[in-house]
Structures are given as structure tokens and as C-alpha cells.
Amino acid sequence: MAxxxxxxxxGIPQIVITREFEAPRDLVFRAYIDPELIVRWLGPRxxxxxxxxxxxxxxxRWRYVSTSPAGDxxxxxxxxxxxxxxxxxxxxxxxxxxxxxxxxxETVTFEETGGRTLVRSVSCFPSVEYRDDMIASGAxxxxxxxxxxxxxxxxxxxxx
Amino acid sequence: MAxxxxxxxxGIPQIVITREFEAPRDLVFRAYIDPELIVRWLGPRxxxxxxxxxxxxxxxRWRYVSTSPAGDxxxxxxxxxxxxxxxxxxxxxxxxxxxxxxxxxETVTFEETGGRTLVRSVSCFPSVEYRDDMIASGAxxxxxxxxxxxxxxxxxxxxx
Numbered sequence: 001m002a003x004x005x006x007x008x009x010x011g012i013p014q015i016v017i018t019r020e021f022e023a024p025r026d027l028v029f030r031a032y033i034d035p036e037l038i039v040r041w042l043g044p045r046x047x048x049x050x051x052x053x054x055x056x057x058x059x060x061r062w063r064y065v066s067t068s069p070a071g072d073x074x075x076x077x078x079x080x081x082x083x084x085x086x087x088x089x090x091x092x093x094x095x096x097x098x099x100x101x102x103x104x105x106e107t108v109t110f111e112e113t114g115g116r117t118l119v120r121s122v123s124c125f126p127s128v129e130y131r132d133d134m135i136a137s138g139a140x141x142x143x144x145x146x147x148x149x150x151x152x153x154x155x156x157x158x159x160x
Numbered sequence: 161m162a163x164x165x166x167x168x169x170x171g172i173p174q175i176v177i178t179r180e181f182e183a184p185r186d187l188v189f190r191a192y193i194d195p196e197l198i199v200r201w202l203g204p205r206x207x208x209x210x211x212x213x214x215x216x217x218x219x220x221r222w223r224y225v226s227t228s229p230a231g232d233x234x235x236x237x238x239x240x241x242x243x244x245x246x247x248x249x250x251x252x253x254x255x256x257x258x259x260x261x262x263x264x265x266e267t268v269t270f271e272e273t274g275g276r277t278l279v280r281s282v283s284c285f286p287s288v289e290y291r292d293d294m295i296a297s298g299a300x301x302x303x304x305x306x307x308x309x310x311x312x313x314x315x316x317x318x319x320x
Binding site: 011012013014059061079081082088091093095100101103104105107122124125126127 | 241242253255261267282284285
């Protein structure tokens with residue numbers, strides 16, 4: 001099981017998420033950067049996610065759309081800063097299109113110890129208010145269910 | 161004279177800069193977004209700045225190079241998030257190429273009261289350490305001298 005810790009300290013416009021997975025970091029990184037794998041775990045189970053584009057290189061853009069069972073669509077997009085790599089991690093901006101003009105900057109790193117991989121994601125926001133809005137919008141639920149799904153996917157990819 | 165306040169609180173990975181200028185906000189915004197004007201005030205006087213490209217639209221990129229009297233060059237680049245406007249301000253990422261992999265997210269807003277314009281810039285960083293490195297690199301000196309130069313430029317543009 002993934003252990004997910006979500007930290008959002010009062011007064012500090014950040015969300016820090018740490019998750020541990022029973023998988024080597026090359027595989028975990030692949031699950032984070034291959035759009036065909038990402039859509040199999042990102043967010044809550046009830047949503048279907050499709051990428052419109054995904055260019056994992058310095059200056060490349062990404063956009064995905066999540067669709068609810070009722071057909072409601074929510075778009076998200078951002079720009080990669082630096083080319084993603086296992087060693088350097090992933091640095092990208094992140095915008096939820098339902099809150100235009102609000103941009104977050106996310107840094108994801110991958111650290112392996114004894115066959116387990118710790119994923120650390122730091123998102124910084126222009127203000128504490130915007131950070132709190134993101135949490136209030138239900139992001140935590142999607143993150144926790146996404147981690148469950150990723151744990152299952154990594155087990156499947158390892159033939160467990 | 162511009163009044164520049166630079167705030168970098170312990171433990172909070174941000175730099176907040178407020179500056180007030182004796183000029184209407186349309187003109188101040190122009191000085192922030194027209195590359196021919198930007199190079200006349202950005203940074204310390206001893207450096208010469210030239211833009212390699214500057215695309216002020218959603219997803220557009222910018223890059224400039226500052227050259228010292230000895231010929232040392234320092235590059236900076238970033239990506240606009242949202243199309244810059246007087247009302248919406250400027251949201252952009254910012255990378256100093258001497259510290260690759262370190263990205264900041266900057267939001268600049270313009271507010272006019274009685275013919276004076278308050279410019280507020282909030283830069284958020286992935287970590288307090290990186291924020292502190294930016295301050296230690298001498299950014300403050302360049303910001304304060306840049307504001308002096310911008311005050312002079314705005315007076316000149318208003319025929320004072």
C-alpha cells in the first residue's frame with residue numbers, strides 16, 4: 001500500500017505530498033510520465049481522463065480533460081520546465097481551467113531505497129488563499145484515491 | 161521616487177516586492193511588458209540587457225541576456241501563463257540559467273490610486289533554500305537599482 005502524507009501548513013502557500021510505493025523508481029517515474037499509464041491512475045476512479053497533448057520536454061505543454069459519469073468535463077494544463085528525468089524529477093506548472101489565472105508550480109522527485117520509491121511532490125502557489133481553495137475543491141480525495149490506483153497499477157506492471 | 165519594499169519571511173518560500181510609481185498604471189504596465197522599455201530599466205545600471213525573444217501571450221516564452229562591462233553573460237528565461245494585461249497582471253515562470261532546474265513562479269499586479277501605481281510582485285519558489293539562494297545572489301541590489309531606473313524612465317515618458 002502507498003502511504004500518502006499531505007502537508008499544508010497554515011500561512012505557507014505550499015502543498016507537500018509524499019507517497020511511498022513498492023516498486024523501483026524507473027517504473028514509478030514511467031507511471032508519472034507516460035500518458036497511457038497516467039490516465040490509468042490519476043485522480044478518483046469515477047472520472048475518466050484523456051490527454052489532449054503531452055510533450056515531456058523543456059518548454060513542452062500538457063493538457064488533460066477529466067470526465068464525470070454525468071459527462072461534466074474539467075480541463076487541466078501546464079508547461080514542463082526542464083526535460084523530465086528519473087534523476088532530475090518533473091518540474092511543471094499546473095492550472096485547473098475552472099480557476100483561470102491561478103497557476104501552481106509543481107516539483108516531483110523520485111528516491112529509491114531498498115526497492116521502494118518515495119515520491120515527493122511540492123506544489124507552490126502565489127497565495128495561501130489559492131492553496132486553500134485547491135484543498136477545498138476536493139483535491140485531497142482525488143490524490144488519495146489516485147495513489148491507491150497507482151499502487152494497484154505498479155503491482156500489475158510488476159506481475160504481482 | 162519609487163518606494164520599494166522587499167519581504168522575504170523566514171520559513172515562507174516567497175519574495176514579495178511592492179513598489180509605488182508616480183505614473184498611471186497603463187504606462188507602468190507598458191514599461192513592464194514592452195521589451196524595448198524593459199531593457200531600459202531592468203536590473204543594475206552596469207549591466208546591458210537584450211531580449212532574445214519575448215512573446216507576451218498565454219504559453220509564450222521570453223529570454224533575455226544581461227552582459228557585464230567585462231563581457232560576462234547571464235541568461236534568464238520563462239513562460240507567460242495567461243496573456244498579460246493591465247487588469248489581470250503578468251503571471252510568468254522565471255529561471256536564472258546559472259541555476260538550472262530552479263524555477264520560480266511570479267505574479268505581478270498593477271493597482272492605481274490617485275495617479276500613482278502600486279506594483280506588487282509575488283514570487284514563489286519550490287523551497288525556502290532556493291528563495292534564500294536567490295536573495296544571496298544579489299537580486300536585491302538589482303531590484304532596487306532597477307526601480308530607480310524605472311522611476312526615471314516613467315518621468316521621461318511623461319515629459320517630466
